[in-house]
Amino acid sequence: MFFKDFIPKIIRIVIFLIVCGAGLFLIFGGLKDFKALSYGERLALKIGGPVSKSAALSGLNLRHFFDYYLFLVGVKKENELLRQRIAYLEAELAKAREAQLENERLRKLSKIIDQFETSSPVVARVIGRPIISWQGIIIIDQGLKAGILPEMPVLGKTPFGPAGVVGQVIGVEENYAKVLLLTDPSSAIDALIQRSRERGLLRGRGPNKCILDYVSAEADVRENDMVVTSGFDALFPKGLLLGYVSRIKAGRSQGLFKPIEIKPAVKLDNIEEVIVLRKVKLK
DSSP states (O other): OHHHHHHHHHHHHHHHHHHHHHHHIIIIITOSSTTSOOHHHHHHHHHHHHHHHHHHHHHHHHHHHHHHHHHHHHHHHHHHHHHHHHHHHHHHHHHHHHHHHHHHHHHHHHHHHHHTGGGOOEEEEEEEOOSSTTSOEEEESOOGGGTOOTTOEEEEEOTTSSEEEEEEEEEEOSSOEEEEETTSTTOEEEEEETTTTEEEEEEEOSTTOEEEESOBTTSOOOTTOEEEEOSTTSSSOTTOEEEEEEEEOSSOBTTTBOOEEEEESSOGGGOOEEEEOSSOOOO
């Protein structure tokens, strides 16, 4: 029984020693010098190398990903700053352009002002308009402080150069004034057809349109005739440009008079500056 139990133990010990020896041989036995790798090391590198390489590459890619992400964040912030800078510069450019356009308009107005020097003209900016276009009223930024009073004539620049009638002052505050446009239905200005000297009453008919009332049906009137103030209403000096005959309706109006449509000389829908004549000298 002893030999039966002892022999298997010896066999197991021998097998264990053989395995350990083979392992040591694989690790150290194959080395010919210290610079060469053993079979075991080569085997370990062969198995673990790809795994290590994959792990190293994964770590490198992760680092590149974070570097790229941080780069994109920086680019986004830089782009936002550039957009803000561009918006600021565009706003400044628009402001400078507006100032340039205003200076150009004022230079043109200055030539008109010289023609009315004896009337002590005042330049004012249009700062308000009614929402309803049929209300022919504007608000200007000059008032009692500038010597402006009700019934003073208000002029504007025309596309052709000379001044044209805008309307008249109807209300005044310390720093503001309300102007009734000649196109408002409540406006009425004594007028003449300059060429034929036919007289009539210019009345407002809404946006960019007037009508010349009380002109004889037999009067000499033609399209594009110039219409000016007559000076007979004690409000407007004589000879101020009102507009041009745009249409002569066929037939008669109210039996004795010819219906005549007038186009105002001043573009009232986009006017930005006006001239107020403070001293009216009738000729």
